Amino acid sequence: TSLVVLVCCYFFPPNIFWFMLFIGTVFASSWGPVGLMSVWSKRITRDAAFWGMISGFFMNVIPAAIDYLGIIEMPEYYPAVIGTVVSIAVILVVSARGKVSREEKIYRMRLHRPPVCDIDRAKTIKTLLAPLGLMVYGMAIPFLLLKYYVVPYQIGSGEILADGSVNWNTPEALISLSAFVLHVPLALLAMKVIWGRYNPETRRNREILRRARL
Structure with a gap:
């Protein structure tokens, strides 16, 4: 990932700031909710964490691509907000349909x-x-x-x-x-x-x- 970022920054030097902002928000919306809830939530399941990251990633990248291509104009922070909200929603829905395993409960207990x-x-x-x-x-x-x-x-x-x-x-x-x-x-x-x-x-x-x- 770091090499990809460096290469992109080399070819798009005028847009380095916005490019890094985009990468940061993609990371935050895809991994952020999962990272926080894995530590502080007793209900999140393994499947919920997986699909939360996937949905957060794509629901940030897709709106950002739509905005970049000029199909729909939106504020710069919209893709990050959309990705984060969708990630949290998916985590909650998938967790509600699943069950936290005994191993996951013990791991979280030891983590704290x-x-x-x-x-x-x-x-x-x-x-x-x-x-x-x-x-x-x-x-x-x-x-x-x-x-x-x-x-x-x-x-x-x-x-x-x-x-x-x-x-x-x-x-x-x-x-x-x-x-x-x-x-x-x-x-x-x-x-x-x-x-x-x-x-x-x-x-x-x-x-x-x-x-x-x-």
Whole structure:
């Protein structure tokens, strides 16, 4: 996949940004719902995960191709939204018609059980540096994108406002805020989950440590 992306970027250099945006949204709509629900949902089945990825992929690529060919014009984010919604719907329908196997239940249960060696305050604090860095990234990138991408792009395309300020009615301006909207909430969620799962002071982890000493 990486080689295909590199080759395409070589042949379509003016469209690298939109091409990478397309690849990212295809990945998100096809794998994103499955990845999240496989961890947090008790009802998703193996078949539902498979068909969720397939449907999410094609229901993103097909609308994007229709838009690219000029058959129907739609906002850039429509294919990603359509693919994600269809993927979630397919997962729910297929899961409702199937049954989670005993092996899948056990695997998910073990997935949520932290190893004894990782229930450590120092390790937990060290791990929290990763989502903290993600939060800093999410807050810094919008400013960098605005300064080094959006403003120069709008000046070149003539879309910048007469007073020199950013025209927020353009997709590139709104996309510059996506890093903050996505990464900061996810970082906060990750910090909450990490602290709750690996902090040795929680009642659940104290019980795990007590049993490990027996």
